[in-house]
Amino acid sequence: MLASALETYASWDLRKVAIPSRSRLYRLEPVGIGTPLVESLTGYISRLAEAHCVNPGVLMEKELATLVNKEYGGANLHRIYNYTTALNGSGVMAMDLVQALQKLTLRDDLGFLTLLAWYKLFPSRNLLRPIRAWCPSCYQEWYEKKQLIYEPLLWSLDVVKVCPYHHHQLIFQCPHCHQKNTTLAWRSRPGYCSRCGEWLGLILSQESANRKVLKKNELEQKIWAAKAIGELISATPYLNDALSSTAIALTLSKWVEEIAKGNIAEFARQINIPRNTVWLWCKGKNLPSLEALTNICYCFGVSILSFFTEETNNLYLSRKLVATEVKTTLRKSSKPFDAEKVKFHLEALLTNDESPPLSMEAVARQLEVNRRTIYKHFPDLCRAISARYTSYQKDCHKKIIEECCQEVRLVAFDLHNQGKYPTESAVSELISKPGYFRYKKVRLALREANRELEL
Ligand SMILES: [Zn+2]
Ligand SMILES: [Zn+2]
Structure with missing residues (x-):
């Protein structure tokens, strides 16, 4: 009776379950494989280091150095700073590091963060630029949209000079400390300067970002190039035989x-x-x-x-x-120098008083002729144009200072009426060009106003 009341349960399976092997480092997912903005390997290292709360230099030294061939400096950043760009390239340094990282993360796709697939395709000389470059607008936009901040491989290619999305030139120099960054540094961190640690994102207008440059057709060609290379990068994982x-x-x-x-x-x-x-x-x-x-x-x-x-x-x-x-x-301006035309243009500029005068640099750009060539042919005309431009600049400056003095005076009176003492810092907070207090005339204007107010 008792026996029939007992139920029979299935027996336990005591065999060991097969647990997939663990990775030594986090199996961090790379960004954007198969897209134009796939992450670079050096950028991946920075993110991986950040995920483990260490500097990339430490990660390289403690975890990767033992796995990487030491002949050329291995993973010792102090020895390879100036070559770290090669870690994103198509040669042995990239290959070694990819293999080491794949071992530690148990991933098999990190090769796509380099140009290894272009091995045998393009000569490696000048393929990558030797320093870090970035698009400040991309950084800022990702930050504002709360997206992941990372370093696209595209930015490291030397022939890519502009951001294909924001159409302005890539930046090589930190706006805070004015230093350049190596591609991977001891303290690299996506979005931040590895020298001073400041944030590098900023929304730039196209005009201000391309100020130094670029004729319209030059800019168009550079945008085209950046997009075309992005397209090739995005297709690379699927194109083994074609390449x-x-x-x-x-x-x-x-x-x-x-x-x-x-x-x-x-x-x-x-x-x-x-x-x-x-x-x-x-x-x-x-x-x-x-x-x-x-x-x-x-x-x-x-x-x-x-x-x-x-x-x-x-x-x-x-x-x-x-x-x-x-x-x-393609052809570098091989137009013959048309002396008559240039002379006529220069003379016309000097007699025309209506529009604001141009600098010689702007004139040369207008004429599509090298400035030195114009100077060589017409030194006097050039000097006259430059002098006129300089004097115009000075006049403008004077005018702005005068306007600023008036503004300072008004603000000082205003503050006084409100019962506040018009100190330099109180006034500078309210005027449109606070930096102009560096000019003696502006400081004098405030002193003058205070004297009038019997302060
Ligand atoms: Zn951008
Ligand atoms: Zn900096």
């Missing part, structure tokens, strides 16, 4: 056929590159740099990705486009 040096030789040969009826000399002339160089590329005996290939693709209006993936028959290579684009982009 070969043989493909480059083959496609270039087809283009020579298509565009110049097989005449290498003619094709070379059109892209303004020595004939022998093009011949060596077509024969596969030499490789064009990424920059050269980007320029060629730009001239023919074909993306770099299409260069590798599409049949030339499908590309609408228009000879007309070729002829005009090449002239305006």
